[in-house]
Structure formats: C-alpha cells, structure tokens
Amino acid sequence: MKPALSIIFFTVSSGAGLGLLALIALADLVAPGTLPPHAPWRGALLGLVLLAAGLVSSVLHLANPANAWRSFSRFRTSWLSREAVFATGLFPIAALYIVLLANGGAGASRALLALATVVMAWVVMVCTAMIYASLKPIRQWHTRWTPVNYVLLGHWSGALLLAAIASAYGMASRSLLILAAGLGVASLAAKLAYWYTIGKSAPTTLAHAIGVDQGVRGPGALSVAQARLLDVGHSRGTFLTDEFGFVLARQHATTLRAVALVLGFGLPLLWLVAGGPRWQPALAAAACGIIGLLVERWLFFAEARHTVRLYHGDPRT
Template sequence: MHPALSIIFFTTLSGLGYGLAAVIGVGLVDGASAAGRIGYVLALGLIAGGLLCSTLHLGHPERAWRALTQWRTSWLSREGVLAVITFVPLGLAAIGSVFLAEVWVLPAFLAAVLCLVTVYSTSMIYASLKTVHQWHCGLTSAVFLTFAVSGGLLLAAVLEALTGGGSPTVPMLALIVFGVALVVKVMWWRRAGAEKGPSTIESATGLGPLGLVRLLDRPHTSENYLTREMGFRIARKHSEVLRRLVFLAGFAVPVLALVLALISAQTVAALALVTGVLSHVVGILIERWLFFAEARHAVMLYYGDKTA
C-alpha cells in the first residue's frame, strides 16, 4: 500500500496525543501540576495537528464534515465522530487544568476512555479491511493501542522530568508498556511474514481449474491509480533494516532513556528523556511507514502477484 505521509503523520501524532491525554486523564499525572497543564496543551496540539494532517489526504477536504454521518457501518466515520466527541470532555478537563489548575475528575476520566476508543477506531479502519490480510487481525488494534499508551507515558515522563515533579511511577509504567508494545509488534510482524491471505491469482481469476495462472499482459503498459495506491513496493527490500531502525529508535533508545531517568538527577533525566521522545517519534514514523509500504493488497493478484 502507498505510504501517504498525511496518514503516517496523522496516526503517529494523534496516537501520541490521545495516549498523553489518557495518561493525564486517569490521574497518572496530576492534572493540576505544571506537567499536567502543559501535557493537556501538548496533547490537544498533537491531536488537532494529526487530524489536520488527515484532511490533507482527502480529494475534497471541504466536505470532510460529511464523514461524520455514516457511523453505523464505517470505521472511518466512527473515528471522526469519536474524535469530535472526545474534544468535549477533553476540552473541559483541559480548561479546568490549564486555566484553573483544578482536576475535574469526571471529564478527565471520560476523556481518557474516549481517547483510547478513538485510537481503537483508527486501528479498525485498517484492521477491518479483508483485502489487506496483514492488517486484518486483532493484533493491529493492539499495536495502535499499546503504541499510543507507551508514547503517552513517555511524553508524560518527559514533562514531569522537565518541570521537576512527579514520581517514578510514570517511567516505571512506561517501561512495562514499552515491553508489551514491542512484543505485540514483533507478533504482528511474525504474522505478517508467515500468513498468506485467503485469495490467490487462481481464485481472483477463477481460472484455477485450468492449472496455475500467470499474468501475460497488464491492461495498460504504464502505472495506474490501482498499481500506485495498492501496488507500492519500493522499499520492501529494505524492510529488515527499517525494522531494526524501528526497534532501535522506537524502543531501545526510549527504554534506555527511561532507565537512565530513573537512576539519575533531574537534568540528566530530562536530557535523556527528551532524546528518548525524539527518537521514539522517529521510530514510530518509520513503523507506520512500514505498516503501509509492506502491506499487500488483494487487487495486486490481478497484476501478477501469486498470493496476497
């Protein structure tokens, strides 16, 4: 699948923002503290920035509001509706925290739950597609959710270190969730490498009874929308190297930073964690890029792929 930068930035940024808001919302970071107040502003910025990025993907962004109407059947619509609904309790909690330095428990907690449900619905846009077998599994949602929460915890740890508050709880929890997220992602990669989708070039053409099927001629000699959008394969040969980069930048460096932060003084801790966050964001951007670039779509069976 074509890795569109708009969607990669959208899922990365909004995932981090929702994760951070959820971490503050459930009270792991004191909403009235400096870290909590800056955290809400940062989370809202990341979410809004991510959503803006997503509209860049549209052919007609001015009609984006229409995407809020078909929540009965469409995960994309559900995600849009949930994103809008989440802004209400999240906005309230942020107002209480930022302007009045008060923790409004109910809206904050409600916002935390809605944040995670929104991330889940984002993941379901991909996980619900039968046509892309690598995406079509529960692990996809697990990846999106664990990445959002681990990133949120890491951001919260940075904010606490920078503002000089907080306890070791957040970095400790972050370490645990990072471990879980890595395990989930490795499982996802294993499944993606091992499993084939149900369709083959024989079932796609219905010519299986004649024997093995080979493509002789494409419809046209040049690329088309389908082969550009669904047949992206430029960087697959680099996927091993890129996966190692995801491990290094997305997990190893942030985990080292978290460990360092737990055992050192505030200045060193802050410095380490800032590095850890920047590295983590780069790692997730590469991970999301691979999520699309490596995904194979069933339609490419018509263009000569043997399995999908």
C-alpha cells in the same frame, strides 16, 4: 501500499496525543497528585494539539478536503465515520477537563470529565486502528494485532511525552518511569508479534482471490487447470499500480525494521532506565521514540499488499 506522509504523521501524532490525554486523565483518577502541579493541564493541552494536528493532516490528505464533512454521515457502517464523530466529541470534553486542571478544580465534575476523556480517547484510538484492521483485501492489516499495536504504541509515545514533561519539572516519579518502560516493553512485544504473524500467514493468490484454490477441473479425470493472469489490461502505470503497487525490497524492509526497533524502543527504553528523573534523557527518549514510530508507521503502509495487485501481475499478496 504507497506510504502517504500525511497519513503517517496523522497516525503517529494523533496516537501520541490520545495516549498522552488518556494517561494524564488516568493518573488524575487513580493516583492524583503524582504529577507536578502544572504538568497535567499543559500535557493534556499538548495531547489535544497533537490530536488536532493529526486530524488536520488526515483532512489535507483527501483529494478534496472540502468533502471531509461527509465522513460524519456513515456512522453505522464506517470506522472512519466513527472516528470522526468520536474525535469531534472528544475535543469539548478534553477542553473542559483542561480548564478544570488549569484552574485547580476538583470534585465530581473533574473526575467525571477525566473518566470521559479516558474513554473517548480509547474509543478514538480503536476506531482509527479498525479503519485498517477491517480491510480484508489487505492481509497484513486484517489481523487482531493491528488495533492492539495502535493502542499500545499510542500509549507508549504518550508515556514518553509525559515522562519528558514531568522531568522538565524535576518530578518524574519512579512509578511513572516504570509505567513508561512497561508500556514500551508491551508495545515492543506486540510489534514483534505483528511482524511474526504477517510473515507466517498464508499469502493470498490469484486462485484464492477468484475462489478456485484447488484449481478448475476440466473434462478429463486428471485435468486440473490453475488460474493465471493472461493480461494486466494496460501498457503503462495506472492509479492502481501507483497507489497499490509500491514495492519494498526485503533487504530494505529488514533494515528499516531494525531502525524502527532501535529508535522506537531500544534507545528510549535505555534512556528511561539510565537517565532517571533528569529531563535531558527523557526529552531525548521522547524525540527518539517518535522518530522510530514514524519509521514503524512508514513500514506499516509500505509492507501492506492489496489484493488488487494480483490483477496487475503479482503472484501473491
């Protein structure tokens, strides 16, 4: 697939924002008082801004952004529609929760809004991930590891941001740093499992795509014809070849995977462990992690091979 920068930014920005919102609300529910006094509402506000920026980027990706409202009309059948509905519902809930946090509100209303924020953030994350995981024509996306990775990476980037915010107030607790490191290790393991899965799964061929995996038997006893492409139907590039025919050399993919691992996981984990509660290493870890995840997300799209490529000359996807 041709990596679109607007969608890459959308998935990374909204994932980090949702992860940050969920972690702050969870901390408020499970371990109140562990974050600095003003950090929760300011962090939650940052999370909401990141989510909004990501959604705006996704709307601008449309050929006609004015038609974005139509995404709300297919809730029963479309993960994109579900994402739009739940994301829209999250904004007023999170906004009320932020107001309560900023004003020092407490009690059942704050706990209820915190719980609703966590649940809605998780639901939006899953809906976004399922937009890609539900696409059967793209083998690299149609796997259980796609939603697992998206949810974990969102929490990992959110944890890096939360650690940086808490460190800026001089109150990054050991438990917060351990939580962030744990999410980083879990995200790294899931990413490696995803790459292993798409590397080992059987590629789709033209014969499989048209339902003749075993070939087509002719009139003779030993005659078996194999499917092959006779003509691509065009003499120059088309929209399909431009959007779905992106080619990423194996050597470049390996290099970019290494960059994503080092920037997205290795250096942030190292800074979290070695830097302690100081804000400079925490900020460096967050910035480095976000950059690494942008590379990881670029690869997520660049390595995806749509089945339609089989009808334009590719032997397998």
